[in-house]
Amino acid sequence: xxxxxxxxxxxxxxxxxxxxxxxxxxxxxxIFASEDMLExxxxxxxxxxxxxxxxxxxxxxxxxxxxxxxxxxxxxxxGVAATRIRDGVVSPGGVGFxxxxxxxxxxxNLTAEEVQPRIEELTNALYNNVPSGxxxxxxxxxNEKELxxxxxxxxxxxxxxxxxxxxxxxxxxxxxxxxGADPRKVSAKARQRGIPQLGTLGSGNHFLEVxxxxxxxxxxxxxAMGIEEVGQVLVLIHCGSRGLxxxxxxxxxxxxxxxxxxxxxxxxxxxxxxxxxxxPEGQSYLAxxxxxxxxxxxxxxxxxxxxxxxxxxxxxxxxREMGLEQIYDVAHNIAKIETHTVDGKSLTLCVHRKGAxxxxxxxxxxxxxxYREVGQPVLIPGDxxxxxxxxxxxEAAMQTTxxxxxxxAGRMQSRAAAKRSQRGADVVRALADRGITVRAGSMxxxxxxxxxxxxxxxxxxxxxxxxxxxxxxxxxxxMGVVKG
Amino acid sequence: MPVVKxxxxxxxxxxxxxMAYGDDLKEAFANAARxxxxxxxxxxxxxxxxxxxxxxxxxxxxxxxxxxxxELIYLFDAENMLFSRFVIIELDTARxxxxxxxxxxxxxxxxxxxxxxxxxxxxxEVDRSKGCRVRVLFDI
Numbered sequence: 001x002x003x004x005x006x007x008x009x010x011x012x013x014x015x016x017x018x019x020x021x022x023x024x025x026x027x028x029x030x031i032f033a034s035e036d037m038l039e040x041x042x043x044x045x046x047x048x049x050x051x052x053x054x055x056x057x058x059x060x061x062x063x064x065x066x067x068x069x070x071x072x073x074x075x076x077x078x079g080v081a082a083t084r085i086r087d088g089v090v091s092p093g094g095v096g097f098x099x100x101x102x103x104x105x106x107x108x109n110l111t112a113e114e115v116q117p118r119i120e121e122l123t124n125a126l127y128n129n130v131p132s133g134x135x136x137x138x139x140x141x142x143n144e145k146e147l148x149x150x151x152x153x154x155x156x157x158x159x160x161x162x163x164x165x166x167x168x169x170x171x172x173x174x175x176x177x178x179x180g181a182d183p184r185k186v187s188a189k190a191r192q193r194g195i196p197q198l199g200t201l202g203s204g205n206h207f208l209e210v211x212x213x214x215x216x217x218x219x220x221x222x223x224a225m226g227i228e229e230v231g232q233v234l235v236l237i238h239c240g241s242r243g244l245x246x247x248x249x250x251x252x253x254x255x256x257x258x259x260x261x262x263x264x265x266x267x268x269x270x271x272x273x274x275x276x277x278x279x280p281e282g283q284s285y286l287a288x289x290x291x292x293x294x295x296x297x298x299x300x301x302x303x304x305x306x307x308x309x310x311x312x313x314x315x316x317x318x319x320r321e322m323g324l325e326q327i328y329d330v331a332h333n334i335a336k337i338e339t340h341t342v343d344g345k346s347l348t349l350c351v352h353r354k355g356a357x358x359x360x361x362x363x364x365x366x367x368x369x370x371y372r373e374v375g376q377p378v379l380i381p382g383d384x385x386x387x388x389x390x391x392x393x394x395e396a397a398m399q400t401t402x403x404x405x406x407x408x409a410g411r412m413q414s415r416a417a418a419k420r421s422q423r424g425a426d427v428v429r430a431l432a433d434r435g436i437t438v439r440a441g442s443m444x445x446x447x448x449x450x451x452x453x454x455x456x457x458x459x460x461x462x463x464x465x466x467x468x469x470x471x472x473x474x475x476x477x478x479m480g481v482v483k484g
Numbered sequence: 485m486p487v488v489k490x491x492x493x494x495x496x497x498x499x500x501x502x503m504a505y506g507d508d509l510k511e512a513f514a515n516a517a518r519x520x521x522x523x524x525x526x527x528x529x530x531x532x533x534x535x536x537x538x539x540x541x542x543x544x545x546x547x548x549x550x551x552x553x554x555e556l557i558y559l560f561d562a563e564n565m566l567f568s569r570f571v572i573i574e575l576d577t578a579r580x581x582x583x584x585x586x587x588x589x590x591x592x593x594x595x596x597x598x599x600x601x602x603x604x605x606x607x608x609e610v611d612r613s614k615g616c617r618v619r620v621l622f623d624i
Contacts, residue, residue, distance in 0.1 A: 071496065072499075072606075073496075073499055073604040073606035073607075073621050073622075073623055074604065074605070074606045093604075096623070097601040097602045097623045098601060133596075134524075134596040134597075134598075134599045135564060135589055135591075135596055189558050189562065192562040193558065193561045193562045202599070203598075203599040204598075204599055204624065243561040243562065246557075246561070246601040246602055246623075247558065247561075249601075249602065250554050250557075250558075250602045253604075253605065254542070254547070254550075254551065254554075257543075257547065257605065258543060269605075269606060269607075270546070270605035270606070270608065271604050271605040271606040273605070414495040414496055414500070415499075415500060415598070415624065416493065416495045416500060417495060442595075442596065442597065444597050444598070445597075445598070448598075
């Protein structure tokens with residue numbers, strides 16, 4: 001069988017998995033992809049996972065997949081699922097283990113010519129200043145009470161403790177603190193994992209990247225973000241909620257796994273464990289998830305502070321001279337209560353984005369004033385070699401994807417296959433040949449993150465642009481990378 | 485048929501899994517744990533200078549497997565413990581009691597490889613048809 005026999009073509013970039021594909025689907029699936037990408041998506045059995053998500057009670061009107069979609073454990077990575085809060089469910093697996101894994105972008109007035117001669121020094125400074133790697137401990141020492149504050153107040157806690165300023169909070173999704181956080185819903189184990197890890201980058205695919213603007217597609221929108229010219233230097237931060245978020249997800253997948261039967265919900269995959277949003281279990285998960293999300297925003301806020309410190313120390317200029325302003329911070333693993341129009345009716349929904357980025361259009365009240373005219377910045381990291389994009393949200397995204405778009409390039413190759421096909425040292429050499437400096441805690445980890453392991457980010461972003469679910473504004477390429 | 489290997493790795497685009505074998509469920513669960521730690525560190529480099537007693541409960545065998553491995557991930561992440569040997573003392577469908585032997589991470593001797601966020605329920609399997617075989621996928 002081929003995917004051609006299964007999918008209905010909606011248009012060149014949107015394909016439907018009909019409800020007849022699998023018995024039990026409540027709604028069809030919709031995959032945003034080019035025809036060329038579908039063969040790979042099909043072979044990876046992503047249709048199956050998109051179909052499984054369509055089993056969730058209260059899901060409307062489609063189970064969605066972004067162009068960077070790939071096989072995940074349960075939910076696909078790159079999936080979006082919206083459920084009615086009145087009678088729908090929330091699923092921790094629809095958010096993922098790394099709650100509020102996300103991306104933060106810092107602008108500078110610096111040019112690549114100024115920074116290139118110091119890039120090794122700068123990359124080393126970032127590596128030394130921001131704790132990273134497996135088992136690393138943070139420079140922050142919070143007590144139990146302070147951890148409660150972090151989980152409730154998020155970025156604002158960091159700012160009050162000297163990490164960054166109010167403008168950073170403004171330029172963060174949810175102003176760096178999602179409502180409804182209740183630390184009593186977070187287990188002692190999650191707290192124990194979270195306390196020593198606050199202010200750490202972590203390992204795996206998390207990174208810091210010094211990059212230069214390579215292309216500007218829309219000057220006006222770029223200007224709203226403080227990006228004026230090609231060659232301008234930016235710094236990208238990608239990390240999440242560390243062990244605290246992982247443990248919250250672990251705890252609630254187990255708890256909701258037991259609730260599934262009680263609520264008479266039938267699921268094709270146990271990792272989709274869920275509970276009605278209005279149930280005690282559903283409410284507890286959302287309160288705990290908010291705690292982990294706020295912890296992640298605090299984490300990125302503290303890391304931003306150390307990134308600024310590193311730039312000041314290495315380049316010998318003040319923060320003001322260098323114009324070190326945060327452009328934006330987006331979450332790409334999160335569930336949010338949002339209002340959307342479905343079939344002409346305004347509905348309050350729980351929008352699960354697992355490996356997907358919110359992409360609200362110009363004029364939306366939930367985005368900072370600076371971006372009201374151009375749309376919410378969407379930060380899309382690619383891989384270490386090929387660079388990243390800044391896009392903005394669109395009205396079309398609002399209408400077709402609950403204001404969501406892709407979150408990155410999406411993996412093509414398993415980590416083991418990536419390690420077999422290249423060694424960490426080869427990756428360093430290949431990047432060095434292109435003028436990119438890398439510092440990594442683990443060479444094996446570096447090989448797992450080689451460019452070849454990922455889909456081509458240019459292609460992924462082009463599809464979101466053609467499909468209209470986000471509009472590309474800037475492309476940037478790496479100069480120096482710190483990997484955990 | 486004798487069991488020839490304790491565990492093998494399963495590849496998955498985003499993540500990785502373990503298929504572990506044993507003559508009985510206790511052995512398969514112990515091998516799954518050893519397989520998981522082989523992803524984190526060279527298990528041979530872990531000395532047995534400390535141990536942790538573990539007791540977990542779950543509604544069924546598959547959940548028990550996931551819960552057992554997640555307890556070990558927690559001990560690694562929160563207490564920096566690496567383990568290389570596992571003795572399952574009691575195991576029935578709802579409860580597992582075990583002792584895990586190992587030592588805290590020592591960066592001079594242990595080269596940490598991969599971090600594991602969690603064991604998942606995706607495609608989890610406990611199969612007793614030919615000896616015991618258990619499968620679990622991780623988010624890494």
